[in-house]
């Protein structure tokens with residue numbers, strides 16, 4: 244987990260990939276060379292100074308286990324980027340249910356941007372209350388908010 | 391039911407053909423397995439077993455298990471999970487081992 | 492009778508890679524596939540695969556299939572037969588095939604068997620009701636034919652296949668009522684399970700199915716909790732209303748042809764059942780028969796592809812087709828395979844392999 248100081252500097256990738264499995268496409272995907280997977284079964288390790296939170300690695304990860312969190316986004320709000328492979332996609336500016344790792348609705352999030360990707364792992368940028376930035380990991384799109 | 395919106399796959403609209411199931415007209419896509427067309431129409435009971443007349447449906451979908459035998463154009467014991475659909479086919483729920491005419 | 496240098500049976504990732512590498516080395520290959528399309532299990536996989544770049548990691552299984560199919564159709568040394576079921580391998584080396592409904596015989600110099608695996612099933616009352624499917628059937632219906640098998644489905648088995656197919660069901664718009672797993676923990680990769688959990692799909696570990704219910708079609712399922720001895724706990728029964736039940740309780744190698752050809756077989760539970768004894772070059776105890784992929788032990792597409800490559804390169808070299816780069820390519824493939832199998836997720840596979848891979852066979 245990055246330190247307070249690192250979070251204060253801007254967006255950073257968080258890896259929820261804690262089991263040793265034979266996998267390394269995140270390391271190949273990072274344009275800044277910030278990710279290392281030494282042996283293919285190792286868990287990824289991040290050079291926090293090199294990472295700028297661009298989110299490129301997120302679209303390549305088969306585990307959909309990389310998220311980006313930016314605590315510098317606003318005074319009360321943080322930005323959370325999540326990978327999303329469901330249809331329909333939410334509409335930018337809409338408000339959606341924010342889900343935690345257990346799928347429980349813990350509040351709402353505003354969709355800031357829907358970044359579509361050619362490989363169909365799309366990235367949704369969410370504005371969430373700061374205290375929920377480490378909890379929100381998915382969304383539930385309500386009717387009338389779809390594109 | 392057919393999938394309309396899928397986040398990864400696209401299923402382009404295709405021309406539909408008609409066939410009959412026990413005399414009732416049903417639509418399907420030419421070339422898809424008969425079982426897929428039946429499932430799209432929400433038909434899951436494909437035959438009744440020989441001994442105890444139990445309903446049977448699709449199980450493996452690749453021609454391995456013989457759970458899906460139906461009578462097609464009067465021919466019994468057709469594995470409909472791998473038999474391509476053609477326009478005008480006459481499909482019947484099979485009872486037991488089927489009648490050979 | 493048709494003659495060929497190498498007959499490859501099964502066009503999944505293992506068979507396709509074997510064909511590509513054998514033909515690239517200069518061998519004449521006949522690749523036969525019983526289905527009406529190539530790609531084996533891969534064509535149903537809409538999710539991105541693990542592994543490394545050499546095994547196309549990060550790409551979706553169906554896209555990997557397309558790549559391999561394109562590669563194989565670009566090489567002139569490969570003849571491809573679809574709708575071609577291999578029926579038997581005879582002691583004189585003749586292979587009988589039903590091709591597009593017509594019976595024919597082939598006499599190859601060498602055979603690579605890459606027939607993959609078939610799904611296991613499970614005994615419980617009413618397990619024959621319509622609406623109960625193997626996981627592969629559900630995938631075929633929804634990902635190949637675009638048809639939803641049911642509105643609300645319960646998954647049995649939380650191995651990789653169970654968690655992956657459950658996620659694919661969510662993507663197709665099906666409600667997943669939960670995943671039932673007899674073991675006390677999820678067997679599939681945790682990142683796959685996490686995708687489901689954050690969409691609210693419950694995973695019932697230490698649970699099993701007691702019975703299915705319904706008149707003409709499935710209407711519901713009773714599950715129950717298991718104690719430490721895996722015995723049902725009385726009073727823990729729970730009814731779940733579903734119109735679909737999906738069984739993902741494991742695969743076993745499709746070995747009929749190997750038995751027929753008298754290859755020496757051995758039981759290795761870690762690999763899914765009986766598998767052929769073979770050496771590190773994928774040669775069985777039969778002089779002319781080689782194996783690759785799930786038929787030699789249920790593993791992953793990444794490993795199946797590398798095994799296919801090894802078998803293809805090696806068999807071609809035995810027949811005198813040896814590229815200058817053979818030794819290097821062969822060694823690279825071998826180290827790729829051991830790297831894939833070096834982690835804790837592969838401990839079981841390695842235990843199984845230690846029982847069946849011999850220094851020297853025959």
Ligand SMILES: Cc1cc2nc3c(=O)[nH]c(=O)nc-3n(C[C@H](O)[C@H](O)[C@H](O)COP(=O)(O)OP(=O)(O)OC[C@H]3O[C@@H](n4cnc5c(N)ncnc54)[C@H](O)[C@@H]3O)c2cc1C
Nearest residue numbers: 501503504505525531532577606607784785791792793795
């Ligand atoms: C739901 C699911 C998810 C998976 N996810 C992953 C993953 O994320 N990453 C990964 O690496 N692996 C994954 N796998 C595993 C992977 O798909 C298999 O390990 C791989 O396909 C094995 O390749 P194969 O070539 O040995 O067999 P298959 O792909 O099964 O191909 C065998 C082929 O042989 C044909 N055949 C069989 N018998 C005959 C005969 N008598 N005559 C002619 N043809 C015959 C079959 O029709 C088939 O096309 C997954 C599997 C499933 C089911």
Ligand code: SF4
Nearest residue numbers: 273294295297298300
């Ligand atoms: S967010 Fe961007 S910079 Fe950071 S690890 Fe991922 S790809 Fe690299």
Ligand code: SF4
Nearest residue numbers: 260266268269304306
């Ligand atoms: S790509 Fe994703 S699942 Fe694979 S090692 Fe990197 S973070 Fe883990």
Ligand code: FES
Nearest residue numbers: 449451455456471
């Ligand atoms: S469903 Fe198994 S043979 Fe058709």
